[in-house]
Amino acid sequence: MSNLIKLDTSVNISKLKLKNPVLTASGTFGYANEYDDFMNVGNIGAIVTKGITLNPRTGNPQPRIKELKNGLINSIGLENIGIHNFIEKKLPVLRENNINFIINIAGESIKEYVELAKICQSNNIEAVELNLSCPNVKSGCLEFGKDEETLYKLVSEVRNCFNNTLIVKLSSNVSFPEKIAKTAENAGADAISAINTVKAMHVEVKIAASGLSPARNDNAIFEYIKGGLSGSCIKPLALNFIYEIRQHVSIPIIGMGGISCFQDMLEFFAVGADAIQVGTANFTHPDLSETLVSELNNFMKQQNYESLAELVKDLRYEY
Amino acid sequence: MQLKIQNKIKGPHIVEVLSNIKLSDDTWKLTFQNQTIAKTAKPGQFISILCEDLLLRRPFSVANVKDDTFEIIYKIKGKGTKYLSSLQSGDSADVIGPLGNGFNIENKSSLLIGCGVGIAPINFLSDIFGKTGVKHTFVECSQIALCHCERSREPNFLTKCQKIRGTIHQPLINKWIASSQAPRNDNHIIITEDGSAGLEGRLDDHLENIINEVKPEKIYTCGPNPAMKYIVQTAEKHKIPVEVALERDFACGTGVCMGCVIQIKENDTIINKRICKDGPVFKGNEVLW
Numbered sequence: 001m002s003n004l005i006k007l008d009t010s011v012n013i014s015k016l017k018l019k020n021p022v023l024t025a026s027g028t029f030g031y032a033n034e035y036d037d038f039m040n041v042g043n044i045g046a047i048v049t050k051g052i053t054l055n056p057r058t059g060n061p062q063p064r065i066k067e068l069k070n071g072l073i074n075s076i077g078l079e080n081i082g083i084h085n086f087i088e089k090k091l092p093v094l095r096e097n098n099i100n101f102i103i104n105i106a107g108e109s110i111k112e113y114v115e116l117a118k119i120c121q122s123n124n125i126e127a128v129e130l131n132l133s134c135p136n137v138k139s140g141c142l143e144f145g146k147d148e149e150t151l152y153k154l155v156s157e158v159r160n161c162f163n164n165t166l167i168v169k170l171s172s173n174v175s176f177p178e179k180i181a182k183t184a185e186n187a188g189a190d191a192i193s194a195i196n197t198v199k200a201m202h203v204e205v206k207i208a209a210s211g212l213s214p215a216r217n218d219n220a221i222f223e224y225i226k227g228g229l230s231g232s233c234i235k236p237l238a239l240n241f242i243y244e245i246r247q248h249v250s251i252p253i254i255g256m257g258g259i260s261c262f263q264d265m266l267e268f269f270a271v272g273a274d275a276i277q278v279g280t281a282n283f284t285h286p287d288l289s290e291t292l293v294s295e296l297n298n299f300m301k302q303q304n305y306e307s308l309a310e311l312v313k314d315l316r317y318e319y
Numbered sequence: 320m321q322l323k324i325q326n327k328i329k330g331p332h333i334v335e336v337l338s339n340i341k342l343s344d345d346t347w348k349l350t351f352q353n354q355t356i357a358k359t360a361k362p363g364q365f366i367s368i369l370c371e372d373l374l375l376r377r378p379f380s381v382a383n384v385k386d387d388t389f390e391i392i393y394k395i396k397g398k399g400t401k402y403l404s405s406l407q408s409g410d411s412a413d414v415i416g417p418l419g420n421g422f423n424i425e426n427k428s429s430l431l432i433g434c435g436v437g438i439a440p441i442n443f444l445s446d447i448f449g450k451t452g453v454k455h456t457f458v459e460c461s462q463i464a465l466c467h468c469e470r471s472r473e474p475n476f477l478t479k480c481q482k483i484r485g486t487i488h489q490p491l492i493n494k495w496i497a498s499s500q501a502p503r504n505d506n507h508i509i510i511t512e513d514g515s516a517g518l519e520g521r522l523d524d525h526l527e528n529i530i531n532e533v534k535p536e537k538i539y540t541c542g543p544n545p546a547m548k549y550i551v552q553t554a555e556k557h558k559i560p561v562e563v564a565l566e567r568d569f570a571c572g573t574g575v576c577m578g579c580v581i582q583i584k585e586n587d588t589i590i591n592k593r594i595c596k597d598g599p600v601f602k603g604n605e606v607l608w
Contacts, residue, residue, distance in 0.1 A: 027577075039327065050577075065568060283376075
């Protein structure tokens with residue numbers, strides 16, 4: 001008989017209606033239906049596309065990834081097919097397969113963000129996530145997400161030419177998260193997503209058997225990579241970031257950073273997220289996002305929740 | 320909401336371990352039971368295994384398939400392979416695959432060269448060629464002769480090999496073929512660095528001779544990059560096309576993260592290709608080594 005109870009797992013991110021709060025993070029899920037071999041992509045709330053720039057990018061040289069104990073450093077450098085290839089090749093796939101999606105866009109200048117937003121508007125894209133937080137490109141992205149004045153200018157200019165749901169993706173590499181988040185809201189953002197990968201570095205020092213020579217490092221081999229850190233090791237940073245900004249903004253927050261199980265998802269709801277994105281864990285468990293949706297359904301049934309909103313309300317940690 | 324029926328054709332599959340055999344001091348062969356992978360895997364494709372206490376999966380070439388089972392060959396190098404070596408018959412593992420493109424199988428007289436654990440996909444390819452009757456010669460170049468020791472099931476194999484050190488010994492080769500389970504019509508050449516089996520030395524001591532003798536129309540190889548680069552360069556002199564199976568650390572293994580890209584020369588332009596999704600098999604002359 002329990003089937004007769006209609007579970008409402010839906011959540012609205014401004015005008016964007018999602019059938020459930022489970023999304024997949026930019027850069028971990030491709031552009032469209034790449035994960036079809038592992039799950040039914042249409043079952044999750046939405047996918048967020050790989051970060052897309054105006055022109056195609058070839059990205060950074062190798063090494064691009066380094067696995068750590070509980071995390072991953074990446075330095076992909078926004079390799080992507082560019083907005084025009086996306087519109088031509090990937091958009092039809094998303095629409096034909098009824099996959100809910102958010103386009104993640106990244107620019108090197110405010111002008112580029114505006115141009116990208118105009119293209120999205122003219123193609124009637126329902127939602128855009130502004131990447132203001134990628135740590136792996138020389139110019140743009142994170143530079144725009146750190147400074148309140150620049151952020152305000154960028155978001156408001158994009159807002160002026162994009163009428164649908166506008167999400168601003170923030171980095172935790174800022175001094176005052178609440179000020180940055182408030183600025184995004186004031187400039188017209190419909191929602192905030194956070195956090196992007198965290199600036200990090202990995203170094204491996206191998207000392208030759210003969211030892212270090214005085215004042216020289218000829219006998220040491222340094223292997224290093226600088227990039228963005230993701231995975232479960234950044235979850236505490238993400239939870240804190242969301243907790244801090246939740247008190248200062250009223251727009252929806254899409255939380256992410258190290259989510260790898262159902263319990264993690266509940267923790268993000270508790271600190272203030274309205275929806276979540278699964279990122280690095282997609283690499284290890286390509287069906288995780290779909291599993292989280294079914295676990296959420298089961299949990300709501302067990303706990304007698306008819307709507308996600310009620311569940312989130314009860315989970316919310318009171319400040 | 321109603322969830323649609325799941326369509327997990329590439330997993331994650333929970334597969335049963337049938338056996339885990341030590342082939343040498345540090346190299347093992349693991350056999351799993353899974354019909355989907357065994358029926359769909361092509362030589363050159365790989366599977367990716369969830370390993371205890373590791374964030375990322377570990378990729379391994381499919382080394383052979385038989386009925387509803389498939390094999391991998393691995394060398395213990397780090398935590399992932401150490402975990403694999405702990406698996407026992409009856410245990411289960413979480414596997415996705417088969418992934419990647421696989422070799423292009425053509426009916427051309429072929430030379431197959433596997434170096435070290437790179438023998439894995441070459442072993443599988445050799446079996447497919449054997450079954451389909453494609454004329455080919457199988458060169459195994461390693462510290463010790465893994466596949467042949469195992470295939471020949473001859474207790475005194477290594478001793479006998481030592482007696483024929485430095486020569487390609489056809490009668491013994493025929494005997495290995497006869498003793499192998501799969502129907503085979505190929506030749507096997509072993510090269511070991513210390514000469515403990517087959518030809519003594521390194522690949523570059525023998526490759527020219529082997530090419531001149533076998534006169535292949537096509538070469539397939541997998542092994543360390545310097546070995547494959549050497550093979551491609553040597554084959555170019557003889558105008559023989561080469562297919563190489565590459566490897567690199569993967570984050571996703573499914574083509575979404577762009578972590579494993581390599582530069583490929585295609586129609587005079589240099590482009591990025593993903594080893595895990597566009598490869599791992601590429602035309603040797605298109606790879607910028």
